[in-house]
Amino acid sequence: MSAALPNEFAGPSGAVSGHRRFWRRLVWALVYPQRGQRVRMTLPGAVLVALSLGVGLAAYNSANNILFITLSLLLACLVLSGVLSWLNLSGVRWRLVAEPPMRAGQAHPVVLELLNAKRVLPTYGVWFELKSTSLAKAERLDLRERLDAGGEARLDWTVRPARRGKEVLSLEAVGSLFPFGFLRKTFPVRLTRELIVWPAAVEYRRFPAALWERAQPGRALARAGGGAELHSLRRYAQGDSHRAIHWKATARLGRLMVTRRAADGEDGYSLWLRTPAEVWTRAEQFELLCGLAATLAEDLFRAGRLLLVAINDEAPMAVRRVADLEAFLDAVALVGPLSENGGARSDSAGVKMEMKLKRKNVLIFAPEGARGVAAYVDGEKAASA
Known part of the structure; x- marks a missing residue:
């Protein structure tokens, strides 16, 4: 054959x-x-x-x-x-x-x-x-x-x-x-x-430190933004302003598409997934880490709050379209624990990476006990699974 x-x-x-x-x-x-x-x-x-x-x-x-x-x-x-x-x-x-x-x-x-x-x-x-x-x-x-x-x-x-x-x-x-x-x-x-x-979607618990509301699948952004930063595109709905129509995307997709922009002062989040082998020693806990990172990325994207993503020492990637989110999920699906010589950053290198992200709200992950995983935003616990 x-x-x-x-x-x-x-x-x-x-x-x-x-x-x-x-x-x-x-x-x-x-x-x-x-x-x-x-x-x-x-x-x-x-x-x-x-x-x-x-x-x-x-x-x-x-x-x-x-x-x-x-x-x-x-x-x-x-x-x-x-x-x-x-x-x-x-x-x-x-x-x-x-x-x-x-x-x-x-x-x-x-x-x-x-x-x-x-x-x-x-x-x-x-x-x-x-x-x-x-x-x-x-x-x-x-x-x-x-x-x-x-x-x-x-x-x-x-x-x-x-x-x-x-x-x-x-x-x-x-x-x-x-x-x-x-x-x-x-x-x-x-x-x-x-x-x-x-990775499979996981259930997680949110804490008051998390400033976002977990969006349901298909839920639009709670309040329309008028800022200059473009978050994503969505289908036209009754009541949307005609000024928000994205004509290039409308011509390409064959249906009316409108832009969603961040409101002035609205907080966005950068997600940084680090996988050093000396920290993530348990295989089941590492799989839970990947599932939690993928789930949070999807929820933040649906809410219009996901701005940047990064994995280990790779360059941060802006998330503006569904294709950007899918590329990140593909990378999470293939990532594995990295040794110190394999690309995982040290503490000093981590500070440089946070400066590269150019965002205050950097979402990072750490083990919680023997089996759990916790997510932190600026040192405060935001979610755990």
């Missing part, structure tokens, strides 16, 4: 164009199958083989031509089943479609798209073995309907990532029982998709 790019269809190597090349490839595949290809006998196939042996012994002992003809027909059915199962998959193309992002602990839909590129023959009785990083063994998806020549089909698969990081989705094998069900033919496949899994 050939590998493919994420947006391209892949298929069996036996599917080639040209009449002569097709038959040459077919004969060669039957004589010398590719590595990893498995042919297993089903129960009807075992019965057919036993029946063939019985008829063959009877024909040999009796020298009956009718029994020899019967034996040849039985063996021909067995061989024809293998040939037609090969033809059944020839010309079939497939690809994995999964839209990022994925989040740990949540079900994520994945679609296996199929295309029958053959001109005449349909495809029946095909199944696919899919596997992901979070699964101990492969799952099987069956094509229960006929796939006509030139037709397309979609098979739905649900993936639930166990933890943040990279999730590798792979199509391990494709099998066919068509047409008689005597042989179970399986072809190996090398088709993978790699997606980033964001």
Whole structure:
């Protein structure tokens, strides 16, 4: 099987164009199958083989031509089943479609798209073995309907990532029982998709030191700002000023978009995630840190209060659009504990980083006990999980 790019269809190597090349490839595949290809006998196939042996012994002992003809027909059915199962998959193309992002602990839909590129023959009785990083063994998806020549089909698969990081989705094998069900033919496949899994959202407790209100998903900014700093864009709602319409974004997205600006004197926050290995020694506590940082970043962004984000010694990044927030969450999904020589800052370097952030309200994190994580704003406890 050939590998493919994420947006391209892949298929069996036996599917080639040209009449002569097709038959040459077919004969060669039957004589010398590719590595990893498995042919297993089903129960009807075992019965057919036993029946063939019985008829063959009877024909040999009796020298009956009718029994020899019967034996040849039985063996021909067995061989024809293998040939037609090969033809059944020839010309079939497939690809994995999964839209990022994925989040740990949540079900994520994945679609296996199929295309029958053959001109005449349909495809029946095909199944696919899919596997992901979070699964101990492969799952099987069956094509229960006929796939006509030139037709397309979609098979739905649900993936639930166990933890943040990279999730590798792979199509391990494709099998066919068509047409008689005597042989179970399986072809190996090398088709993978790699997606980033964001940390799971965590519940946290807020303290009076936190000056923001935790916004619910989809909730707009509580009071409109008239300052000069642009926070984000949102869809036009009845009652919005026409002066706030962002015409470039409206033309690009095809719907009215308005700007949200910070009100004069409104506090914004900078989030700084530090991951020194000597501080975060427990794996479970580190995962909670990543989940809390991601959750606070999303809540502050919805409230229009997230201005800058930074991870360890990386340069601070302004958060003005959803794409900026997604880039930060991607980085949090892949971050790990860093040794002192691996990029974690010392105390003096931390002061320089705070000066780089150029904000008074810098949100940092520290362990709380053996399992908890606390967030601090200017030395005061703001939240804990």
